Amino acid sequence: MVFYFTxxxxSPPVTLFMGLDKYENEDLIKWGWPEHVWFHVDKLSSAHVYLELKPNETLEDIPEAVIQDACQLVKANSIQGNKTNDLDIVYTMWSNLKKTKSMEVGQVAFRSEKAVKKVRVxxxxxxxxxxxxxxxxxxxxxLQALREERDRKEREERKEGLRKQKEQEKEMEKEKMQQAELRSYSTLMKSENMTTNRDDGNDSDEFM
Known part of the structure; x- marks a missing residue:
């Protein structure tokens, strides 16, 4: 079960979502998307709250008001964190989450600490x-089906992009050849390259 918040x-509104429990959080970790941003109370147990970025957006593009909403949602869904003032919320891209077999259900680490941002609430x-x-x-x-559908669409978009790129390259090559032909034709038509049926220096029509 996943809980969605708006x-x-x-404008337009943004959706935040989180799992029902640690087992749902485990599935969210496993089947997350490259576009997902993960929020969590630092060093305390809490809900895993996610935000989906728009295409080409980065962590720096998230509005401060949205970050504040996500942080408040994380804090409110942490038993200890909800009662604690002046705590830190960390957030990072889903792709920066690291999961090993030795970790408990719902537990994660980071591939790069430098890619983790921190907000004091x-x-x-x-x-x-x-x-x-x-x-x-x-x-x-x-969640697995949603991820697989997302990947399928990405493959189709990439394939379509490559097709369009090849078409553009073919058009550019065709135009390049046409321009080369025009330059060649122009060169042939220059007067110094044209021949005449008159004999050099001889205007006589007689044959000897």
């Missing part, structure tokens, strides 16, 4: 938490 602090802001909870939708989803 944050309308930006002073306290719980009930206005934000209540606003997000009003948009909460619970859905039973097949």
């Amino acid at each position: 944050t309308n602090v930006v 002073a306290k719980r802001i009930n206005e934000i938490v209540n606003r997000l909870n009003k948009t909460k939708v619970e859905r039973k989803v097949d």
Whole structure:
């Protein structure tokens, strides 16, 4: 089961989502997308909250208001973190999460600490938490199927992109050849390259 929340602090609104429990979090880790951003309370147990970036967006492109909403949602869904002021929330791209067999269910590490951002949250802001909870939708989803569908679309888009690139290259090559032919024709038509049926220096029509 996955819980979805809508944050309308930006237009168009953005969706945040998290798993029901640590086992659902494990599936979210396993079947996450390269476009997903992962939020978690630093050094404490909490929900794993995700945000999906738009194409070509990076962590630096996330609006501050959206980051604040995600951080408040993470804090509110942490038993210890919800009662703690001045705590840190970390966030990073899903692709930076590292999972090994020795780790407990729902536990992760990072491939690169440098790729992890940290936000200090002073306290719980009930206005934000209540606003997000009003948009909460619970859905039973097949995370593996969603990831496979996402990958299929990406392959099709890449294939279409390569097809268009080849067509452009063929058109450019065709135009290049046409330009070369025009230059060659222009050269042949120059007066110094043209021949005449008159004898050099001889205007006589008689044959000897």
